[in-house]
Amino acid sequence: xxxxxLGISGSPHRHGNTETLLDSFLDGTRSAGASVEKVVLKDLTxxxxxxxxxxxxxxxxxxxxxxxxxxxxxxxxxxxxxxSPIYTMGITAELKGLIDRGQYLWARxxxxxxLYFSDDHIRRHKGLFISTAGQNWDHVFDGAFPAITAIFxxxxxxxxDNIIANSMDEFKGIKNHPTALKAAYAKGIEVVxxxxxxxxx
Amino acid sequence: xxxxxxAFAGSPRRNGNSETLLDWVLASMAEDPDVSVQKVPLxEANxxxxxxxxxxxxxxxxIQRDGMDIWHDKIIEADCILLSSPIxxxxxAALPKALIDRAQVFRSRKYVLKLPVVPPERKGKRLGVFxxxxxxxxxxxxxxxxxxxxxxxHVIDIRDGDISYLMINHxxxxxxxxxxxxxxxxxxxxxxxxxxxxxxxxAA
Numbered sequence: 029x030x031x032x033x034l035g036i037s038g039s040p041h042r043h044g045n046t047e048t049l050l051d052s053f054l055d056g057t058r059s060a061g062a063s064v065e066k067v068v069l070k071d072l073t074x075x076x077x078x079x080x081x082x083x084x085x086x087x088x089x090x091x092x093x094x095x096x097x098x099x100x101x102x103x104x105x106x107x108x109x110x111x112s113p114i115y116t117m118g119i120t121a122e123l124k125g126l127i128d129r130g131q132y133l134w135a136r137x138x139x140x141x142x143l144y145f146s147d148d149h150i151r152r153h154k155g156l157f158i159s160t161a162g163q164n165w166d167h168v169f170d171g172a173f174p175a176i177t178a179i180f181x182x183x184x185x186x187x188x189d190n191i192i193a194n195s196m197d198e199f200k201g202i203k204n205h206p207t208a209l210k211a212a213y214a215k216g217i218e219v220v221x222x223x224x225x226x227x228x229x
Numbered sequence: 230x231x232x233x234x235x236a237f238a239g240s241p242r243r244n245g246n247s248e249t250l251l252d253w254v255l256a257s258m259a260e261d262p263d264v265s266v267q268k269v270p271l272x273e274a275n276x277x278x279x280x281x282x283x284x285x286x287x288x289x290x291x292i293q294r295d296g297m298d299i300w301h302d303k304i305i306e307a308d309c310i311l312l313s314s315p316i317x318x319x320x321x322a323a324l325p326k327a328l329i330d331r332a333q334v335f336r337s338r339k340y341v342l343k344l345p346v347v348p349p350e351r352k353g354k355r356l357g358v359f360x361x362x363x364x365x366x367x368x369x370x371x372x373x374x375x376x377x378x379x380x381x382x383h384v385i386d387i388r389d390g391d392i393s394y395l396m397i398n399h400x401x402x403x404x405x406x407x408x409x410x411x412x413x414x415x416x417x418x419x420x421x422x423x424x425x426x427x428x429x430x431x432a433a
Binding site for chain 1: 240241242245278279280281282315317318319320321322323324326327329330332333336372373374375376377379380381402403
């Protein structure tokens with residue numbers, strides 16, 4: 029069975045460092061035989077979570093827009109790569125806006141108990157976080173990880189790995205980074221291989 | 230002496246727990262006749278997200294024309310800037326993150342163009358307050374929000390040491406904070422303390 033991969037680009041800046049890194053990862057998965065789709069959040073129309081908590085009762089979001097269709101897509105694939113640059117020590121407002129909209133899945137899991145991912149399901153579904161930052165600080169990604177963990181948990185994906193590169197300001201862009209693009213490509217091949225093995229069992 | 234207080238209410242849910250916390254602090258501050266308070270709910274602030282175009286590094290202004298045209302100037306004028314947000318998915322909500330990211334224009338001014346954000350004589354005379362509420366009872370639930378908040382205040386010339394925090398976890402449903410044993414008293418005390426400190430610094 030073909031491994032399905034969904035890349036989600038959370039940068040408002042098209043074809044910048046983060047999206048280029050995501051593209052390299054997706055190229056790797058494609059070369060390993062995966063069926064790949066990329067969604068650019070900038071092209072979708074969705075509003076931030078309203079915090080109305082209506083989903084706590086119904087398990088459905090009262091706002092019907094592109095965010096819901098995207099979550100349905102996420103739930104249907106084997107691997108997701110969620111990409112965002114670091115803006116002011118966190119993920120972009122665009123990606124945070126999407127992640128917060130997953131509250132209805134959280135409600136289904138923990139309040140209504142109508143959604144359950146088995147350990148085996150989680151093991152077979154791999155999530156990766158792809159990011160770049162201008163800053164050279166090692167801790168520049170720390171503020172992003174908890175929200176990424178939240179979307180992977182909410183949608184039944186194991187947090188497989190990070191593909192991250194800082195110091196973009198010094199390198200003057202991802203294309204000048206000595207290893208990042210190649211490492212992302214290799215990671216794409218690797219994760220498809222891992223998922224294929226798990227699916228064959 | 231008028232002390233200008235500017236407060237951004239960051240929750241998409243009006244009059245929920247984080248905004249109630251903010252209202253308590255603002256009410257306490259407003260008891261002082263020298264204080265003028267402006268509260269801005271971000272649901273009505275018309276702030277688009279940062280496009281990451283980096284044009285502000287050259288133009289010293291944002292290319293987007295929206296509510297930030299007003300808030301940009303208000304941020305510079307204010308003596309005290311408060312921001313409140315609920316914690317969603319272990320971070321600040323998307324609305325306040327959009328405000329924080331749009332502060333990129335101040336970062337460009339400060340670090341790329343090497344221009345002042347506030348006049349030198351006002352440095353060290355501005356205070357920040359971050360208020361948050363979270364449904365989770367985990368003690369680490371606010372950790373990922375703080376670096377972004379520090380960045381925001383840093384680029385608008387409010388030092389790390391001049392930011393006060395009041396963050397209340399384990400309050401989820403609307404009104405839950407009203408039943409919290411200490412939140413209201415802490416918020417009231419915080420409002421008084423911040424205004425007293427501002428008066429001391431502005432008089433110095």
